[in-house]
Amino acid sequence: MMRYLVFTILIISISGWAFSQTIPSDHVVGNDELAGLLQDEARKQITSGGEISEDELAEYFRQKFSERFFYDYRTFDERLPHYNAVFDNQENHMERALDHMGKYADSTQWVLPFNYLTGEPVDAYAMRHLARQHKMVDIALYYFNSGKDPKYILYFENQMRSLNAALVADKYETIEDGNGVYEAFRSGYRILNWLWVHNMFLNESEYSDEDQLRTIATLLQHGQHLYETNDVFVPGNHQTRGMSALAMLSILFRDFDGTDLWFERSMLRLSEHLEREINEDGFQFERSVHYHMSDINNYYYVYQLAKINGIEIDKAWEDKLRGLFTTLVKIAYPDRSAPVLQDDTEIPWAEKNDISAAMTLGYLLFEDPEFGYFASNKVDDRVYWFLSNDQIKILENIQEQKPDYGSLSFNETGYFVMRQGWGEADKMMIITAGLDDEKPDHQHGDMLGIQAMANGQAILPNYQVRYSLKDFEFFKNSMVKNVALVDDELQGKEWTSNKGGSGFGKFLDLPNPEVIAWKIHDDFDFFAGRHDGFENVGVKYSRQVIFVKNEFWIVKDNFQSDDIHDYKQVWQGDYTDENGPNLLRANAPDATGHDILQLRQTDSIYTSGTRGKRWSVVAKSNQKKFSFLTVIYPYQGYSNRLDEEKDMLMIGNWKVNDSGWNVVGENAVSISNDNQACLFGVTRLNHGELKIVFSEGSDVHVSVEDGKASIKSIGDGTSTITVIPTGNKNKITKELKPGEEWDFNLN
Numbered sequence: 001m002m003r004y005l006v007f008t009i010l011i012i013s014i015s016g017w018a019f020s021q022t023i024p025s026d027h028v029v030g031n032d033e034l035a036g037l038l039q040d041e042a043r044k045q046i047t048s049g050g051e052i053s054e055d056e057l058a059e060y061f062r063q064k065f066s067e068r069f070f071y072d073y074r075t076f077d078e079r080l081p082h083y084n085a086v087f088d089n090q091e092n093h094m095e096r097a098l099d100h101m102g103k104y105a106d107s108t109q110w111v112l113p114f115n116y117l118t119g120e121p122v123d124a125y126a127m128r129h130l131a132r133q134h135k136m137v138d139i140a141l142y143y144f145n146s147g148k149d150p151k152y153i154l155y156f157e158n159q160m161r162s163l164n165a166a167l168v169a170d171k172y173e174t175i176e177d178g179n180g181v182y183e184a185f186r187s188g189y190r191i192l193n194w195l196w197v198h199n200m201f202l203n204e205s206e207y208s209d210e211d212q213l214r215t216i217a218t219l220l221q222h223g224q225h226l227y228e229t230n231d232v233f234v235p236g237n238h239q240t241r242g243m244s245a246l247a248m249l250s251i252l253f254r255d256f257d258g259t260d261l262w263f264e265r266s267m268l269r270l271s272e273h274l275e276r277e278i279n280e281d282g283f284q285f286e287r288s289v290h291y292h293m294s295d296i297n298n299y300y301y302v303y304q305l306a307k308i309n310g311i312e313i314d315k316a317w318e319d320k321l322r323g324l325f326t327t328l329v330k331i332a333y334p335d336r337s338a339p340v341l342q343d344d345t346e347i348p349w350a351e352k353n354d355i356s357a358a359m360t361l362g363y364l365l366f367e368d369p370e371f372g373y374f375a376s377n378k379v380d381d382r383v384y385w386f387l388s389n390d391q392i393k394i395l396e397n398i399q400e401q402k403p404d405y406g407s408l409s410f411n412e413t414g415y416f417v418m419r420q421g422w423g424e425a426d427k428m429m430i431i432t433a434g435l436d437d438e439k440p441d442h443q444h445g446d447m448l449g450i451q452a453m454a455n456g457q458a459i460l461p462n463y464q465v466r467y468s469l470k471d472f473e474f475f476k477n478s479m480v481k482n483v484a485l486v487d488d489e490l491q492g493k494e495w496t497s498n499k500g501g502s503g504f505g506k507f508l509d510l511p512n513p514e515v516i517a518w519k520i521h522d523d524f525d526f527f528a529g530r531h532d533g534f535e536n537v538g539v540k541y542s543r544q545v546i547f548v549k550n551e552f553w554i555v556k557d558n559f560q561s562d563d564i565h566d567y568k569q570v571w572q573g574d575y576t577d578e579n580g581p582n583l584l585r586a587n588a589p590d591a592t593g594h595d596i597l598q599l600r601q602t603d604s605i606y607t608s609g610t611r612g613k614r615w616s617v618v619a620k621s622n623q624k625k626f627s628f629l630t631v632i633y634p635y636q637g638y639s640n641r642l643d644e645e646k647d648m649l650m651i652g653n654w655k656v657n658d659s660g661w662n663v664v665g666e667n668a669v670s671i672s673n674d675n676q677a678c679l680f681g682v683t684r685l686n687h688g689e690l691k692i693v694f695s696e697g698s699d700v701h702v703s704v705e706d707g708k709a710s711i712k713s714i715g716d717g718t719s720t721i722t723v724i725p726t727g728n729k730n731k732i733t734k735e736l737k738p739g740e741e742w743d744f745n746l747n
Contacts (some may be wrong), residue, residue, distance in 0.1 A: 024220060024516075026167070028221045031054055038403070056698075070386045073200070074516055094146070105156070108156035111177075116704075124468070127179050136194070140156065154206075155203060167593060187222055191219060192248070222249070226245065226266075227246060230243060239269060240270065251263070251305050283410050283412070285439070293328075293358045299320075300383075303317070322365075322366055325371055328359060328362075330410075334425075340353060340464050352461075355374055355419075360376055360378065364379070369400055369401035377398065406575075411515075414513060429553060440507075444493030446478065446481035447483070447491055450482045452632065457588045484559075486537060486541070494509040495508075516528035525547040526547075527546075528544045528715070530543070530545070535560075539560065541559055542716040551652050551654075554629070566619055567623060573586040575616045577605050581598065594634040616635075631652055633652070656674070668682045683698065691723070700715065711741070712739075713740050715738055
């Protein structure tokens, strides 16, 4: 195990701790009490003796914020026009601001049930977003963009005060209710948003000394509550968000006694999350691009603020953070987007993830041109307000370098990438074969599922989701994945919604994966895996995927049972099936497309869809044992498709069942090109006097060149192979496991 990552804070003083008051967590102290919470050193900086007035205290913290925050608030008037020009989202901020103010009174309630100002009931999902206070930022920006009406500042102040009053009156949603207002994730986001707003308002005369100190006192109460309620590690991004906020507060308000303890605890918790939840292969443990990028932000805020404030950063922490960006590079599609993996929720039904904003942030932190290849001239609009002025200037001249990663694997997380290259039309596939054993809440029913890109199109897509949508459970399960199924069984079972009723839910029963083999060769990549998702109905299942480099994929789905079942493959996309179930075709607007060819006879196909998404299900019925053998063939232009009108079927330059070998085996199939062949279900091979015998039906790649032969296993099981050379010379025998290779002389 990696040692805990340690931050060493160089400038926080702990003098006076034993003689001061403690910041309370159950109420917000009055402004007149704030000075009593200061460390002695801070008191000395403010006054040489006597009482500290409100205006002195407010001025002190304005000065400290100009030094400690991500940017100097006194430059806000210069940054806002640039922000508006880059993002052009003034109208969006206005709509969101007016939406929030039209729904909630400034002195709103903080416990359900209650109604919007429109009279409609507030649901749990909305309650959680009210608690995060995201739209308070829109209200602040609308204030600046619409003539600075002071009512918008007053709205912010009063809504904050209403929460403080609810805290004292014990009238707020608790963690036990499922929608806790002070739960780490929601409290952490609220702190982030209120710090953002506070810094923007510091120049405004309507945001008085009294108002500023009230915000500071409120943030201190939030910090103390986070400190007291996070004394042990809790897996998941909720605590990470809260501890990121607590670390920020401890740096920005280090003048107060006890904040050194906040810093110590938040850094310990964040170090534990980095150690336990960023896998050794660099992927965030929840296996989702959305949550991976969310964690980047959580650590970024602390990393950046620590650098600004002269706090030494442990190298291991920095390496982990950098690795999060490198992971996004490794999984990226050739068009610089990323696949949709598990609970990605930014744009429901989208088939790709935009990672440019995250990679821009990575470039700003590390100025790595490989990160710059995916970057744009802007970060996420929210993150913009947490960049320094110097970082914004860097965006004007981003250096780019195209990555050179090929096929690779994330063995701990369970993602396997088959890649042709980084050209616009290049092919790439990602296979999912992992399940986090501690918190699989965001896992979808897509075990051994695949996604692919070719010719700039997501040809086997997955779809982003949204928790509040009524069909969230459906889009989280197997009918909208590229997987194999049995009968009416889906992979995700025992659905349960969260306690708060916000829409989020998870499967309590998901398949457990096992990777059988992963091998990267010059000519092809090979993956084999199994899962236990159908053993409840007595079916054993495995999947093999072979990427014939730069050309096509072969997918083999294997089912075995003592009873009769219907076996199925689900393919996402808008397909036509005029050639029957054995050949599906999808065509993009630019006349690129892909064919899905069955090399073993299937029985039926049906097509369905929802939300504008379509899929086709190919079935083989009433079987005890069956293996689909499927080719995924991308093409550019009509003449390059699989020509269904030819007598001899060709897959590009590869022949089907015309290898030059005498192939023996039940339902055996060969796909060959020049001196190499992929053979499936073979029990015996004859080529002249050369004989190769397999102990059972086997899947192998065979190549012959210059009197030498190579047999590579592309199957899911072990086979004993006997070679009888030409002239019946001494036979040789070898046991070959999945992914293993055997080279031998033919003579």
